[in-house]
Amino acid sequence: MDVKRVMVIGAGQMGSGIAQVCAGAGYSVMLHDLKEEFVERGLGTISKNLQRQVSKGSLQEDEKQEVLTRINKSTNLDNAKEVDLVIEAAVEKIEIKTNLFASLDELTQPHTILASNTSSLPITEIAAATKRPEKVIGMHFMNPVPVMKLVEIIRGLATTDETYAVIEDMTKKLSKVPVEVNDFPGFVSNRVLMPMINEAIYTVYEGVAAPEAVDEVMKLGMNHPMGPITLADFIGLDTCLYIMETLHEGFGDNKYRPCPLLRKYVKAGWLGRKSGRGFYIYE
Numbered sequence: 339m340d341v342k343r344v345m346v347i348g349a350g351q352m353g354s355g356i357a358q359v360c361a362g363a364g365y366s367v368m369l370h371d372l373k374e375e376f377v378e379r380g381l382g383t384i385s386k387n388l389q390r391q392v393s394k395g396s397l398q399e400d401e402k403q404e405v406l407t408r409i410n411k412s413t414n415l416d417n418a419k420e421v422d423l424v425i426e427a428a429v430e431k432i433e434i435k436t437n438l439f440a441s442l443d444e445l446t447q448p449h450t451i452l453a454s455n456t457s458s459l460p461i462t463e464i465a466a467a468t469k470r471p472e473k474v475i476g477m478h479f480m481n482p483v484p485v486m487k488l489v490e491i492i493r494g495l496a497t498t499d500e501t502y503a504v505i506e507d508m509t510k511k512l513s514k515v516p517v518e519v520n521d522f523p524g525f526v527s528n529r530v531l532m533p534m535i536n537e538a539i540y541t542v543y544e545g546v547a548a549p550e551a552v553d554e555v556m557k558l559g560m561n562h563p564m565g566p567i568t569l570a571d572f573i574g575l576d577t578c579l580y581i582m583e584t585l586h587e588g589f590g591d592n593k594y595r596p597c598p599l600l601r602k603y604v605k606a607g608w609l610g611r612k613s614g615r616g617f618y619i620y621e
């Protein structure tokens with residue numbers, strides 16, 4: 339099957355990045371969110387990123403316009419009937435994803451592949467909400483999508499080799515590197531990354547060091563491009579908490595208990611960079 343038309347669900351930081359790289363690689367993209375203002379915000383981010391490339395001379399102005407014209411707006415899920423692939427990048431909540439996938443299964447054509455950009459949730463459970471589990475797969479991009487090379491591809495229990503091959507091929511067409519992993523909580527990326535971030539938040543919670551000091555230790559001592567507290571703010575503290583909850587529940591192991599300070603910040607609406615405040619304050 340040849341993918342030509344893609345719907346990206348969720349115009350947040352991940353969905354807008356995914357839409358940008360798909361349109362940049364020549365795919366026709368529909369960017370979908372619940373409200374027009376969210377889609378507009380996502381398009382604004384894409385336009386800003388492309389403009390940065392124009393300013394640096396790595397993209398021509400007419401190429402930027404071409405990329406933008408390949409992205410259409412959607413606030414009606416019925417539009418999914420027009421596409422060959424859906425990439426879902428809504429919030430990291432299992433009930434939101436299973437509801438979306440059940441609706442998409444009804445709305446889309448039989449050949450359409452349904453992919454989720456989930457960070458940690460079981461692909462097999464998302465697939466079970468549909469009557470086409472063989473065409474459901476995890477396609478996990480990294481943030482910021484236009485920059486990061488990895489796409490972790492996750493097979494659910496019923497995902498066929500054919501579905502895998504289509505997604506692997508598309509990942510390469512997006513100039514990304516696919517890595518295949520199995521369906522266990524947090525897959526590989528967040529099973530390794532998120533406990534480190536959670537532990538870094540514990541060091542702040544327990545008064546071992548200030549956020550700035552924790553970040554400096556990991557940047558200068560371990561050569562990480564961003565310290566773990568800055569990275570948590572960058573990912574979104576809500577997303578970090580949901581991933582820790584998935585690991586905790588999925589493995590039943592106390593070593594994955596989310597730090598109470600992380601919970602407190604999310605309850606306060608301090609979600610990190612995207613809400614203007616997390617461990618740090620953003621203008």
Ligand SMILES: CC(=O)CC(=O)SCCNC(=O)CCNC(=O)[C@H](O)C(C)(C)COP(=O)(O)OP(=O)(O)OC[C@H]1O[C@@H](n2cnc3c(N)ncnc32)[C@H](O)[C@@H]1OP(=O)(O)O
Pocket residue numbers: 387390394396456457479480481482483484485486527528531563564569573
């Ligand atoms: C939670 C999950 O499920 C999985 C995840 O995604 S976990 C998060 C994974 N991501 C990371 O770990 C990111 C860690 N941070 C980094 O790698 C770097 O800090 C960074 C790439 C984000 C920025 O790099 P930097 O060297 O500090 O900044 P800068 O020099 O300004 O940017 C480097 C390039 O990235 C681009 N860039 C930076 N931020 C960007 C953004 N948000 N969107 C698009 N492009 C961006 C810049 O335009 C620049 O592009 P060129 O090379 O073409 O000039």
Ligand SMILES: NC(=O)C1=CN([C@@H]2O[C@H](COP(=O)(O)OP(=O)(O)OC[C@H]3O[C@@H](n4cnc5c(N)ncnc54)[C@H](OP(=O)(O)O)[C@@H]3O)[C@@H](O)[C@H]2O)C=CC1
Pocket residue numbers: 347348349350351352353370371372376426427428429430431434438455456457458478479480481572573574577612
């Ligand atoms: N942040 C990261 O670093 C990474 C995140 N991911 C995963 O990508 C997904 C999205 O994360 P991210 O982009 O950071 O989150 P954001 O909060 O930035 O964006 C999510 C978007 O999805 C919208 N949305 C929520 N529910 C629905 C729905 N039912 N239908 C359509 N749109 C909906 C939200 O709208 P509203 O604001 O109204 O809720 C919001 O605009 C999550 O599953 C996350 O785990 C994967 C890799 C990295």
